[in-house]
Amino acid sequence: IQEPQLQGQDTGMQCEDDRTGIGVETLKRAFLDNLFYVQGKFPALATKHDYYMALAYTVRDRLLQRWVNTAAIYTQEGSRTVAYLSAEFLMGPHLGNNLINLGIYNQVQQAMTELKLDLKELLAKEEEPGLGNGGLGRLAACYLDSLASLEIPTLGYGIRYEFGIFDQLIRNGWQVEKTDKWLRYGNPWEIARPEWAVSVKFGGRTEAHKNAQGRYRVRWIPHKVVLGIPYDTPILGYKVNTANTLRLWKAEAPESFDFEAFNRGNYYGAVDQKVTSENLTKVLYPNDETYEGKQLRLEQQYFFVSCALQDMLRIMLRQKLPLEQFHEKFAVQLNDTHPAIAVAELMRLLLDEHEMDWEPAWEITQKTFGYTNHTLLPEALEKWSLKLFSSLLPRHLEIIYEINWRFLEQVRHKFGTDEGRIGRLSLIDENDGKFVRMAHLACVGSHKINGVAALHSELLQKTTLLDFYEFFPEKFTNITNGVTPRRWIVLSNPKLTNLITSCIGDNWIKHLEDVQRIETYAEDPGFQQEWQQIKRENKVNVAEILLDRTGVKVDPDSLFDIQVKRIHQYKRQHLNILHAITLYNQIKQNPNLDITPRTLIFAGKAAPGYYIAKLIIKLINSVAEVVNKDRDIGDRLKVVFLPDYNVKNSQPIYPAADLSEQISTAGKEASGTGNMKFAMNGALTIGTLDGANIEIRNAVGAENFFLFGLTTEDVGALRLTGYRPREYYEQNPQLKQAIDQIASGYFSHGDRSLFKPLVDLLLDKDPFMLMADYQPYIDCQQQVSQTYRDRDRWLQMSILNTARMGKFSSDRAIREYCQQIWKVQPVPVQLAAEKTGDG
Numbered sequence: 106i107q108e109p110q111l112q113g114q115d116t117g118m119q120c121e122d123d124r125t126g127i128g129v130e131t132l133k134r135a136f137l138d139n140l141f142y143v144q145g146k147f148p149a150l151a152t153k154h155d156y157y158m159a160l161a162y163t164v165r166d167r168l169l170q171r172w173v174n175t176a177a178i179y180t181q182e183g184s185r186t187v188a189y190l191s192a193e194f195l196m197g198p199h200l201g202n203n204l205i206n207l208g209i210y211n212q213v214q215q216a217m218t219e220l221k222l223d224l225k226e227l228l229a230k231e232e233e234p235g236l237g238n239g240g241l242g243r244l245a246a247c248y249l250d251s252l253a254s255l256e257i258p259t260l261g262y263g264i265r266y267e268f269g270i271f272d273q274l275i276r277n278g279w280q281v282e283k284t285d286k287w288l289r290y291g292n293p294w295e296i297a298r299p300e301w302a303v304s305v306k307f308g309g310r311t312e313a314h315k316n317a318q319g320r321y322r323v324r325w326i327p328h329k330v331v332l333g334i335p336y337d338t339p340i341l342g343y344k345v346n347t348a349n350t351l352r353l354w355k356a357e358a359p360e361s362f363d364f365e366a367f368n369r370g371n372y373y374g375a376v377d378q379k380v381t382s383e384n385l386t387k388v389l390y391p392n393d394e395t396y397e398g399k400q401l402r403l404e405q406q407y408f409f410v411s412c413a414l415q416d417m418l419r420i421m422l423r424q425k426l427p428l429e430q431f432h433e434k435f436a437v438q439l440n441d442t443h444p445a446i447a448v449a450e451l452m453r454l455l456l457d458e459h460e461m462d463w464e465p466a467w468e469i470t471q472k473t474f475g476y477t478n479h480t481l482l483p484e485a486l487e488k489w490s491l492k493l494f495s496s497l498l499p500r501h502l503e504i505i506y507e508i509n510w511r512f513l514e515q516v517r518h519k520f521g522t523d524e525g526r527i528g529r530l531s532l533i534d535e536n537d538g539k540f541v542r543m544a545h546l547a548c549v550g551s552h553k554i555n556g557v558a559a560l561h562s563e564l565l566q567k568t569t570l571l572d573f574y575e576f577f578p579e580k581f582t583n584i585t586n587g588v589t590p591r592r593w594i595v596l597s598n599p600k601l602t603n604l605i606t607s608c609i610g611d612n613w614i615k616h617l618e619d620v621q622r623i624e625t626y627a628e629d630p631g632f633q634q635e636w637q638q639i640k641r642e643n644k645v646n647v648a649e650i651l652l653d654r655t656g657v658k659v660d661p662d663s664l665f666d667i668q669v670k671r672i673h674q675y676k677r678q679h680l681n682i683l684h685a686i687t688l689y690n691q692i693k694q695n696p697n698l699d700i701t702p703r704t705l706i707f708a709g710k711a712a713p714g715y716y717i718a719k720l721i722i723k724l725i726n727s728v729a730e731v732v733n734k735d736r737d738i739g740d741r742l743k744v745v746f747l748p749d750y751n752v753k754n755s756q757p758i759y760p761a762a763d764l765s766e767q768i769s770t771a772g773k774e775a776s777g778t779g780n781m782k783f784a785m786n787g788a789l790t791i792g793t794l795d796g797a798n799i800e801i802r803n804a805v806g807a808e809n810f811f812l813f814g815l816t817t818e819d820v821g822a823l824r825l826t827g828y829r830p831r832e833y834y835e836q837n838p839q840l841k842q843a844i845d846q847i848a849s850g851y852f853s854h855g856d857r858s859l860f861k862p863l864v865d866l867l868l869d870k871d872p873f874m875l876m877a878d879y880q881p882y883i884d885c886q887q888q889v890s891q892t893y894r895d896r897d898r899w900l901q902m903s904i905l906n907t908a909r910m911g912k913f914s915s916d917r918a919i920r921e922y923c924q925q926i927w928k929v930q931p932v933p934v935q936l937a938a939e940k941t942g943d944g
């Protein structure tokens with residue numbers, strides 16, 4: 106791995122400090138020292154996990170110098186800061202990433218080898234913080250990496266869930282969920298900051314009172330108070346000294362022991378409050394893009410938002426900045442509506458706690474927030490019943506009513522009394538019961554609203570947020586998602602990294618547009634040969650993983666056709682499986698068929714309560730069971746489901762793909778980010794015109810992308826004219842055969858009832874139009890198979906995909922957020938040693 110040379114470091118062995126030095130001898134010494142003094146072990150007794158911990162602390166020591174310097178400079182300069190509010194941060198393992206960003210991967214590898222340890226094995230010991238469900242949480246993590254790498258002062262604010270996303274086991278083909286106890290053996294990357302704890306109120310009532318100046322004010326008398334304790338993790342940028350902070354909040358009881366209850370002899374009652382308070386941050390809700398109107402979830406959202414805003418106010422006061430400058434000090438981004446209550450909370454803090462008047466408080470609030478929408482799916486639109494909302498946040502409801510009243514007055518002023526429009530725009534939904542609409546609160550309370558890909562932003566303006574777009578079009582913009590090339594190329598695909606760097610140098614790691622320069626080698630036989638060799642080695646690696654975790658042996662020379670993401674009907678893993686069944690039937694009907702051998706790899710979690718998604722997992726495994734053991738099929742087709750998809754398990758997958766499946770129903774996938782990770786690593790995409798696929802296709806060239814299927818307009822038109830899925834089934838013998846086999850128990854040991862709900866859904870309603878897209882998909886897959894046989898053509902396409910993915914770096918996305926929304930500038934960090942010029 107090519108490594109950055111960090112400034113301000115003495116790499117000579119003699120005078121290196123054990124906590125900052127990066128020479129191999131120093132690293133070894135520091136590592137053994139940490140093994141002894143932190144883990145309390147010596148080599149003869151140490152486990153692999155002890156070694157991992159010792160290494161993690163050794164790396165953390167090297168981060169701390171930068172972290173402390175960064176904080177000092179931000180404090181000293183009172184820098185304008187991005188506060189990224191997100192209910193999810195899916196960070197993935199820290200160790201490998203920190204080694205890359207510190208630029209010490211090779212030295213550490215050597216140090217471990219000299220100590221007869223294998224760095225890869227130690228990296229595998231890290232329990233990843235799975236504090237997110239999927240794309241939205243991982244996007245937040247990529248953005249933190251880019252913000253630090255671009256030297257933008259940033260605080261990430263979220264929740265320190267004690268249990269993150271569940272671990273997935275596959276038992277008899279079904280998903281089984283297991284609690285994710287990621288904190289079990291301790292977390293070396295975080296530092297608790299109990300001195301910055303804050304109190305968060307819930308429930309109770311409000312009352313009016315007069316302040317010292319005789320002015321009317323509101324006081325909130327809560328029913329309960331919970332303490333928020335911040336836990337900080339350093340986020341180091343690549344090739345820079347900037348180390349920003351991810352600040353996650355844990356809930357605790359203010360007084361963890363009730364002496365009154367204890368003295369009454371009620372021991373259990375005495376600890377009760379502690380238990381209920383700590384429940385608040387116990388577990389991440391495992392639903393992706395579906396909200397559940399649960400009280401605990403609203404409590405989580407309000408809890409971390411209130412902690413974050415109080416923390417920002419504390420920082421302002423410490424820096425002696427007047428609160429009128431809140432929006433100048435902080436640009437606060439709402440990652441979806443999960444933190445949207447922040448709009449009402451900032452108003453409350455400014456009005457009630459800091460006695461500001463409504464107008465200035467509202468101006469500050471609107472100038473502070475930006476809102477990113479991440480999905481158009483109606484089931485994801487958060488709304489809270491007034492009953493629940495008022496019982497938990499009575500003061501916020503009053504504030505929301507006031508915001509709404511003033512807002513609707515402006516609407517009337519602009520559009521006249523159009524009651525339909527007013528009803529649609531209102532922050533309160535009165536259609537079927539009464540609810541607070543969180544997306545509306547976010548729109549009204551922010552100065553910018555963005556979607557996450559061009560199509561998605563366009564659809565937001567034309568459909569879900571049309572009325573808001575008509576009212577304040579100037580607030581709307583698009584920022585297409587991106588992913589960090591540090592984790593998703595450099596760390597995941599070291600061989601490809603070395604090949605690219607050997608040709609064009611390593612500037613591309615910070616400026617991914619530069620990777621375009623490998624285009625000149627796209628037809629170079631020597632380069633193609635190396636490209637192919639690397640892909641093959643990456644596939645051999647995944648073949649070993651699959652054998653180890655599933656017992657299925659796959660051929661690394663077959664076409665690796667991969668779909669990894671959350672299991673959702675709209676993502677259409679079941680369309681992919683219909684293709685698998687079709688290939689299977691083709692071979693069975695013609696056993697000598699000369700087809701391009703394929704390995705279909707699936708991975709992904711289903712929300713525990715999402716029955717159809719779980720049935721799709723069962724179907725994939727059931728088809729796999731039949732296909733993989735059929736002697737007629739041999740190595741021509743294999744189907745594998747890799748259990749427990751998470752960041753760690755995904756890292757080897759992207760580099761091993763020949764084909765990336767991005768086959769959602771057009772108009773449903775807001776952006777997608779897996780699509781970007783695959784293409785950057787040289788996979789070709791088979792995909793619909795959905796989300797960022799459209800922009801990826803434009804970037805890599807239509808001739809290097811396998812396009813099929815209905816467009817968003819087609820989907821809408823078909824729905825309007827009356828969609829009859831059963832007709833496609835009746836008119837297409839291949840499709841009919843595949844569906845009939847599923848229905849007849851061919852893949853379920855004769856059980857006809859097992860997949861009936863899925864079959865009925867497809868034939869009667871087919872909400873995601875698999876039946877309509879089936880034949881175009883099969884035809885397109887046929888084209889994929891043919892192209893794969895033309896080795897040179899395929900390699901050229903693969904190289905061009907990587908070469909043209911520059912736009913999809915999260916660095917580009919973050920630059921756009923900085924310029925268009927946050928108006929924030931880089932603040933470079935120098936280490937103290939650099940400033941004084943001595944060591």
Ligand code: GL5
Pocket residue numbers: 238239240241242244393394479480557586774775776777778796
């Ligand atoms: C999502 C969208 O579904 C993805 O298309 C998008 O790439 C991602 C990040 O913007 O956001 N919305 C969402 O709630 N999850 C997503 O992955 O979980």
